[in-house]
Structure formats: structure tokens, C-alpha cells
Amino acid sequence: MSRIARQHSAHLPPKTRATNFKEVVCGYTETEAVAEAGRCIQCKEPLCITGCPVRINIKGFIHLITKKDYKGAYETVTEANLFPSICGRVCPQERQCEAACVLGKKREPVSIGLLERFVGDTARQSGRHQTHEIVSTGTRAAVVGSGPAGLACAYDLAKAGVSVIVYEALHMPGGVLTYGIPEFRLPKEIVRSEIDNLKRLGVVIKTNSVIGRLHTIEDLMGRLSFDVVFIGTGAGYPSTLNVSGASLNGVMSANEFLTRVNLMHGNDFPRYATPVGAGKNIAVIGCGNTAIDSARTALRLSPDNVYIVYRRTLEESPARKEEIRHAMEEGVQFLFRTETKEIIADNEGWVIGMNCRSKDEAAAPDFLLNVDTVIYALGTMANPLIARTTPGLKTDKAGYIETEDLMTSIPGVFAGGDITRTKGTFTTVIHAMSTGRRAAAGMLKYLESRRQT
Numbered sequence: 001m002s003r004i005a006r007q008h009s010a011h012l013p014p015k016t017r018a019t020n021f022k023e024v025v026c027g028y029t030e031t032e033a034v035a036e037a038g039r040c041i042q043c044k045e046p047l048c049i050t051g052c053p054v055r056i057n058i059k060g061f062i063h064l065i066t067k068k069d070y071k072g073a074y075e076t077v078t079e080a081n082l083f084p085s086i087c088g089r090v091c092p093q094e095r096q097c098e099a100a101c102v103l104g105k106k107r108e109p110v111s112i113g114l115l116e117r118f119v120g121d122t123a124r125q126s127g128r129h130q131t132h133e134i135v136s137t138g139t140r141a142a143v144v145g146s147g148p149a150g151l152a153c154a155y156d157l158a159k160a161g162v163s164v165i166v167y168e169a170l171h172m173p174g175g176v177l178t179y180g181i182p183e184f185r186l187p188k189e190i191v192r193s194e195i196d197n198l199k200r201l202g203v204v205i206k207t208n209s210v211i212g213r214l215h216t217i218e219d220l221m222g223r224l225s226f227d228v229v230f231i232g233t234g235a236g237y238p239s240t241l242n243v244s245g246a247s248l249n250g251v252m253s254a255n256e257f258l259t260r261v262n263l264m265h266g267n268d269f270p271r272y273a274t275p276v277g278a279g280k281n282i283a284v285i286g287c288g289n290t291a292i293d294s295a296r297t298a299l300r301l302s303p304d305n306v307y308i309v310y311r312r313t314l315e316e317s318p319a320r321k322e323e324i325r326h327a328m329e330e331g332v333q334f335l336f337r338t339e340t341k342e343i344i345a346d347n348e349g350w351v352i353g354m355n356c357r358s359k360d361e362a363a364a365p366d367f368l369l370n371v372d373t374v375i376y377a378l379g380t381m382a383n384p385l386i387a388r389t390t391p392g393l394k395t396d397k398a399g400y401i402e403t404e405d406l407m408t409s410i411p412g413v414f415a416g417g418d419i420t421r422t423k424g425t426f427t428t429v430i431h432a433m434s435t436g437r438r439a440a441a442g443m444l445k446y447l448e449s450r451r452q453t
Helices: 030-037 058-066 070-078 084-090 112-125 148-159 188-199 217-221 254-262 289-299 321-330 429-452
Strands: 025-027 140-144 163-167 204-206 228-231 251-253 281-285 305-309 333-335 338-345 351-358 366-369 373-376 413-415
Touching (some): 025 112, 030 058, 030 112, 058 070, 058 112, 070 084, 070 112, 084 429, 112 188, 140 217, 148 163, 148 429, 217 228, 228 429, 254 289, 254 373, 281 289, 289 373, 321 333
Parallel strands (some): 140 163, 140 228, 163 204, 251 373, 281 373, 305 333
Antiparallel strands (some): 338 351
């Protein structure tokens, strides 16, 4: 059993990072990465691999880091995952690969996420990228949505020789990686760089292309002559806030808030004419990862106070504990076991406060929280556009696309990511990528079956 202490990455100081959008976690130096890789005991049956949704050869790439063979480590990781710099930053490894690490039974588990990030960052900094000898099959695939599921699907299809076009509704690719995750957790330069690696395989990405408006799924399978289609549009409709005052000026969903900052530079007015309009006292309702991202983003807009208002306890929060700790260090104030009862307006319809009820016996049960902005992060729902414009496409009552082995009710049309999940299911970037990879395998099998008939 390894006796080397787990290596911890440096972080920007809380008071410094709370004033800017620079990346908080600095990542490993080479010395730290090699030392951490040396903690891996190279199990005969590495459970960490089964804990990874895309089944990266974790044991293999870590061993190569100990040999300082970073090129080999990168090639090993990217056989399963083209986006190591992204996943090394945003995946909840503590619930996945690191949770299964044998070393973690008696000591701290190997820091697999930071090692994966190190491999990806080292490759990018040295100009290295994955190369494949691709033999064209003469088949064509359309991928709807350039989020994690769509990009992973496109990657595996392209490697197999399928010509792939990705259609993205927004003006930049990446889906939630671009519009949902803040710069201080995932720099957009990283997203662009790893998407560029996908383009090197011949994948074409068409932005500002809303499928269901520009083209329908029938168009893609018909007059545009695609052999297969993958739907990875995510679940971008925010769940509604069902309290009095939910439609007041100064109330917005976390999706809107994060998109206006991450994608539209709402934090950089007047250089960009897209101000986000957040006030000086901001309440975020919810305590999942999106709520924490919203609160930490809001804090960087120079308010007086930012509050997380959550009806359950800290232990019940679905957010990553590291992100909650970072938020607390930076100055976000947490009101646990607190319900929002009503949002109050002034005479012109602008938010001036929130009536709350505390379930903490040591506090007054009802109180007024003086805020002028309310951001709600209560989960998301399926976007209905594809289902409404695709006759014969089966969905459940909540609008999520039904699949069998990730093929929909329409032959040759597959789906994955959040658009296929049951409402309320917790998903991650890497889980979405896993469904994209599984769908790609099914699409290749489908194409092969058609070729043989």
C-alpha cells in the first residue's frame, strides 16, 4: 500500500479569485503529477476503470505518467475520451473512478481527475493531439446538439470512418460546457481546444442551426440524405419557480443567468453590450452544481451579498462538496433548511425582498431577506421542439425521448444525454458522454446491418 501522501493542487486565494473569472484550481506541476501517479498500486483488477462511465484505461495512463511518457498517457486516455482537460476539471471523480479506487479503502484515493487534467493540459501545451488513420465508409451521420453527448458520439463515429455534421443551435459549440459552466471552473479556451481536436478528425460543426426550425429530423433522414441521426439536445428548459412573485423584474433562471455571463459576456459591460443586470443583493434558490455555479458567478459581479437559499441540509445537497467549500471560502452565504415563500416587489414591479421560512429551531421561523435579484436553480426539463416537429418520435409524459439501446422509435435515429433521462435523474458531463459513445456503437451496428441487407 502506497505511503506517499496525496498531492493537492494549488488554488488561487479566495479573496483574489472572488474578484475575477480566472481558473480557481491551478492543476498539478509535473513533479506533483509524477508523485501522485506513483501512489497508484496498479491493481490486477482496477475497479477505477469500472467506476468510469466511459471506461478510460486509468491504470494504463497513470503508469505511463510515472515513466514520464506523457504522449503515451494522452493516447491511452483519448482512446476512450477525447476531452481529458475538460473531464479532469468538471467530472465528479469522487463519486466515480476515485470512489472505486482500492487505495481509498485505507488512505486517500489516487487523484485521478487531476492526473487526467495534467495529461490533457500537457498535450495541449505541447501542441499534441490524437491522430487516427481513418478509412471512409461512405456513410453520413447528423448529430443534433454539440454538448458532451453529441461530441462524444461524433468522435466515435468519425474514428470509424463516418462523415459527421454536428448541428448546434447557439452561435458557439460545446453545449453546457460553453454556456453552463463558468470560466473559473472550465476556461472556454480549454473547450475550444478540445473541440478543435474533434474537427481535426473531419467533423463539421454548423452553429446557429436549430433543428426543428432550420431542418427537421425527417429532413435529415430524407432530403439531406443522412444515414443515421443522433439527438443530443439536452434538457435546457428550466423548471419553474412556483411561488408568488416568480415573474417579477429581477427574477431569472440559472440557465438564463449563466448563459448571459458565459456565452454573452454579461459580466464585461460596457465592452460587451450585453449587461446581465444583477443587483447588489442576490439570492440563489437551490443547492445543486448549477446553483453553486450561479452563486459563485454572481459573487464575481461585485455585489454586496450573495445567498444560497436551500430547503434541505448541507449533507443533502447534490452539489460537489469541493464546489460548496470554494463558494463558502469566497464569501457566499448559505441559508440551509430555508424555504422561499414569496418574492416581494416595489411599485414598479422590481424585486425588493424575499419572504422566507427557516426550519432551524434556533432561528426565527419567518423572516424577510433583503434582495434585489433572485436566481432559481431548480433543475431542468426536456426541450419539446424536436418531439413536436418529429412525427412518430416517442417520448414519455415529461417529454424525454424514449429509446431502446439508445435507438428511438424511428429506425436509424438515436438519442442520448439529458434528453433521454427520466425527469429528476442526476447526470454529469461524463455520463452524457457515455450515452453518446454507446449510441455511436449502436449507430455503427445499425449501419453495418443495412450494408449487409
